[in-house]
Amino acid sequence: MGLETAVLAVLFGAIVAWLIVAAREEGAGGITYSQAIRFSLYRFLLGIRHSGFISRPDSTGPRVYCLLAQSRLDVPILRSFLPAQTFHIDMSDEADESGSITLFRSVMAGQGIVCLYLPPEVEASARTLRFLGDAGTAAREAGARIVPVFLRGTRFSLFSLLAREAAPRSLLPQVTISACPEFSLASGHDDGYETALLDGMARARFDSVNLDTTLFEALVAAARQYGPSREILEDALGGRLTYRKLLVGIRALAGRIDAEGTAGSSIGLLLPNSNGLILTLFAILSSGRVAAFVNYTAGNAAVLSALSTGDIRLVLTSRAFIEKADLGELAASVVGAGVRLAYVEDLRDSIGWREKARAFVLWRRPLVARKADDPAVVLFTSGSEGTPKGVVLSSRSLVANAAQADCRIDFSCTDTLFNVLPLFHSFGLLGGAFLPLLYGVRLFLYPSPLHYKLIPAVARKVAPTVMFGTDTFLNGYARAAKEGDFGSLRMIVAGAEAVRPETRKTYRDRFDALIVEGYGMTEASPVVAVNSAAFNRAGTVGRLLPGMSMRIEPVEGIEGAGRLHISGPNLMLGYLKDDLPGILQPRDSGWHDTGDIVSVDRDGFITIRGRARRFAKIAGEMVSLGAVEMMVRQLWPEADHAAVAIPDARRGERIVLLTTQSTCTQGRTDRLFEALRCRRTDDSGRHSGDRRPAASRERQDRLSGCRAPSRGAGDRLRLSARCRPPARCLPRHRFPKAATSRISSTRPARQRGSCTDRGSRSPPAPARCSSSAAPHRPRRRG
Secondary structure: OHHHHHHHHHHHHHHHHHHHHHHHHHHOOOOOHHHHHHHHHHHHHHOOEEEOOOOOOOOOOOEEEEEEOOEOOHHHHHHHHOOOOOEEEEOOOOOOHHHHHHHHHHHHHOOOEEEEEEOOOOOOOHHHHHHHHHHHHHHHHHOOEEEEEEEEOHHHOOOEOOOOOOOOOOOOOOOEEEEOOOEEOOOOOOOOHHHHHHHHHHHHHHHOOOOOOOHHHHHHHHHHHHOOOOEEEEEOOOOEEEHHHHHHHHHHHHHHHHOOOOOOOEEEEEOOOOHHHHHHHHHHHHOOOEEEEOOOOOOHHHHHHHHHHOOOOEEEEOHHHHHHOOOHHHHHHHHHOOOEEEEHHHHHHOOOHHHHHHHHHOOOOOOOOOOOOOEEEEEEOOOOOOOOOEEEEEHHHHHHHHHHHHHHOOOOOOOEEEEOOOOOOHHHHHHHHHHHHHOOOEEEEOOOOOOOOOHHHHHHHHOOOEEEEOHHHHHHHHHHOOOOOOOOOOEEEEOOOOOOHHHHHHHHHHHOOEEEEEEEOHHHOOEEEEOOOOOOOOOOOOEEOOOOEEEEEEOOOOOOOEEEEEEOOOOOOEEEOOOOOOOOEEOOOOOEEEEEEEEEOOOOEEEEEEEHHHEEEEOOEEEEHHHHHHHHHHHOOOOOEEEEEEEEOOOEEEEEEEEOOOOOOHHHHHHHHHHHHHOEEOOOOOEEOOOOOHHHHHHHHHHHOOOOOOOOOOOOEEEEOOOOOOHHHOOOOOOOHHHOOOOOOOOOHHHOOOOOOOOOOOOOOHHHHOOOOOOOOOOOOO
8 A cells, every 4th residue: 555655656756757857848838738738748758959039939920930851759859849830841751742742832921830840851852842842932922931840859859850761769869949040031042942841940950960979989889779779881991890799899990099099198199990990099089099090002201201390209100011011111201200009919919808808898888988079080281382281180070070971861770881081081981980970870891992994893892882982993893894883872972073074974875973171171070062863053162061161262363263262160170280299289260261162153163263272364364274174075085184374575474284195186175175265164154155346256266266265466375395396396376575485395206105196197307206306396487
């Protein structure tokens, strides 16, 4: 009898507490008491937290709440949280689209409140885009305020709208209701409402992420979310690791690393893409140190400079890797510079059974507690614009960038990511390591992107659905691939260099894979903008990631474009420079000057026009050296090309093109000159024909036979290649002396190619067109 009384007393007390909490929820305003009772229950069971709302949601209209529905719980939760008079329109299933839009328009006409539930996919379907366009038009006409909302955690509930393979189930997941600042749809852009609404929902999704966490803590959270026994990592050696095995190994190795160096110091990483690299990286972070990646392909001098700049006294590497990669000379140079090498094989073998047992029990806890804003990773720049610098990234910046990419590109547990990019580059580190590990995407690591003939065969066995790469690597793989090697791919994310149309066409036609191009830099962790399947515009690098802001400053001589400045939570902490080795030099402000000249269209797509330091100013006109290189690459895709600007007394500067192309037939050069004459970049970033008056064009063509890609009538392009053509090989209209095509060589005379005028009906005399030790000079104009 006493037990029953105690149980009844506890139940009565719980009910009273529930009613009191409900009364407090109602007192916050905007909802009825019955709503408050339901919401209090959900809050107790699911630990609901909400952010982005000043107090409670406003009950005045017209107002539109919109979200990507993740679960069948979303509707009842928001019915208890949003104002009682809200109309809930669920478009997540195959609902009546015409009836839904009619109801939406009626509510907007009556100045009411609507909550729209859209399908959960990040990449919106044509049906979703069409509905959002119609809804956006009605909302703009009513002057409605838009409030994007996201419920994080419900996708992993038992009532998830996603397949079990894409979202593992949890009985009582932690739920966060996040809202981004409200906005109104601007008039005059009737075709952009769906973009504005989706961008708002992406921002609400990003705002729901907890950025106050370290990389190690984020990895542990992923293990809990997707299951500790989920196989997450595999390498070319055949090793496979689950989340639990990975974290146990991290904890055990962290203890060995802790005994090797001083607290808080940077530890170098000299390892190839492998399971061991991921394990060692997180072990360094767990031990409270900073992981500094060493680019072993940069040469001894660059490596020693990076170690000196970062004040690195310990480098972790592998004996097997040093031997197989023939890096003995580099290792000797590192040791000679006073830096100690520690081999992971030795550290692994020294771990005793007590440490293994402790790691098995404490795998969820780091060895040393750190904060999200503490330095976590150091990546060194190439030094192309001076001495290499160390870019210091925090856990917050890397976790934020992974979350931003997840808001733009649709990844899930059903995907397998094939990464060939080295992790000492920021693109490979974020996209090919942190992003898949933190979001449950199975990761396969391959040690080198240069194995063009081997990688397609490996891809056939791994069957990846997503791949990261650069245009150069992708072209090499496509040439060596057999039919079906990349047949499992659905998407390739490309960066680091512009993607050629031929590359897109090859992968679309042969492998049915979509290439989406992105843009970034090490200082931004690195992704800044990216295309997606739903919003993909060839020739651009996509739209800015959620949570970031950009500012474009005008540049003298360039119209319709400017110098890009960015800000956001994914920016670096600062630099390490050689003048103060090992000392973090923070950013000057919240903005980072990218040094890139870009143009942005009305839909937010960014087009890279070139680097600020890679423009030539010819007769007052700014000419992009990158644009010149892209044009030449279309003629000779197999060769390397570099355009540089040199002083010119008459025009200020002139462009010199350096190329490894060994032959230079007149047909090819005529195509280049035709491209330069007929194409220029207008203010919108698109290419258009020559807009000069006909008389001006005729006069210029008569003088030089070509025109540089700008509006100055006296622009010239000077070529420098590995062969020098005789006078007979020159185009039919010879250039003035200031614009003569000079082609020099660094090869011996016996290796130089000949230049044949394919346009002439009769072949030139051998004495005229063969190379010799004393190259012919072009004839002067009479």
